[in-house]
Amino acid sequence: GAVVSQHPSRVICKSGTSVKIECRSLDFQATTMFWYRQFPKQSLMLMATSNEGSKATYEQGVEKDKFLINHASLTLSTLTVTSAHPEDSSFYICSASPIGDTQYFGPGTRLTVL
């Protein structure tokens, strides 16, 4: 199957700083990628749809100024958590798919905000 990577796998930061998470499709091009957030022992909640070359589409209740998404190329999408606070601590997962194929998920990024 297709491979999606994320970097970093784990990050700890101080409250008020910004954190950037990268999502890459390693062996295919993806015009669309998705960002999810998962709280402990809960399901994945879709945050936004990242579109290459255009603005991201955010789900209801997700602050677009808080979670900045940039999809600058067909293999890279970035999620920046701006002015992070402890309540932003979570597991962030991205996904992408080759055209007409199933979604493949990255390994996730564990964000801890102190």
Added chain:
Amino acid sequence: AQSVAQPEDQVNVAEGNPLTVKCTYSVSGNPYLFWYVQYPNRGLQFLLKYITGDNLVKGSYGFEAEFNKSQTSFHLKKPSALVSDSALYFCASADGGGYQKVTFGTGTKLQVIP
């Protein structure tokens, strides 16, 4: 609108016994249904999908799922459980065959007891 429901938070099964993880769906139009597995602090791994065709879908690691239209169910099954199958399992539905955004169930923790 589409949704999937997983009625069991946890399923316990003895090693070597058959296992079933339940999922019911509510979708408009043709259902596109998936099963994913998540190991601790890891991303999701694709197990199998139903798009169309045979109601019994075979997937990775010996898992299979049966699509039942009359009962609107898509239960995950395996004839003989392994301890290594212990993980969190998510049922999901999607628009457009899965290469668009995916909606997840709440997840079922499978515990295989040696």
